[in-house]
Amino acid sequence: MQKTEQQIEQFDLEIIVERLQLTGYQNCDCMAPGDVKAAFIKWLNSTVESINNEPEWWVQNHNVGDFYTHLPEPVFECEEDDTDFVQVEVISQEKEPAIIIANSKS
Structure with a gap:
């Protein structure tokens, strides 16, 4: 309080x-x-x-738009063994929710 x-x-x-x-x-x-x-x-x-x-x-x-304007730019993160990675991709130039795409190398 x-x-x-x-x-x-x-x-x-x-x-x-x-x-x-x-x-x-x-x-x-x-x-x-x-x-x-x-x-x-x-x-x-x-x-x-x-x-x-x-x-x-x-x-x-x-007003979720105001929240997104304060987030840092999207980043790319890789795991140490490079078998899995997560890519954050912005759809438009305006700050919109990022789409997370997870890929696995077989």
């Missing part, structure tokens, strides 16, 4: 609350700033918990 609290400190909660209230998002403009701030922190904690519990689902369902 301490790690989440440190992550929350990275947000400027006062500005976030102000924006939520100015836009009237989910009727935040009718609520006290402290209540909006507490709700945002609880929502953020539940989001972090969701990511921790099911990272593959979360990434797949929340």
Whole structure:
């Protein structure tokens, strides 16, 4: 839980609350700033918990394109005895999911 609290400190909660209230998002403009701030922190904690519990689902369902843009370029890996290798091949110039092709030398 301490790690989440440190992550929350990275947000400027006062500005976030102000924006939520100015836009009237989910009727935040009718609520006290402290209540909006507490709700945002609880929502953020539940989001972090969701990511921790099911990272593959979360990434797949929340703008996976942004995730791929932060991955390093594909690499080629060979086993020491060179009998099996895994080749990672990018389909297009845009960052898309890589296809893994496994070949075995007979």
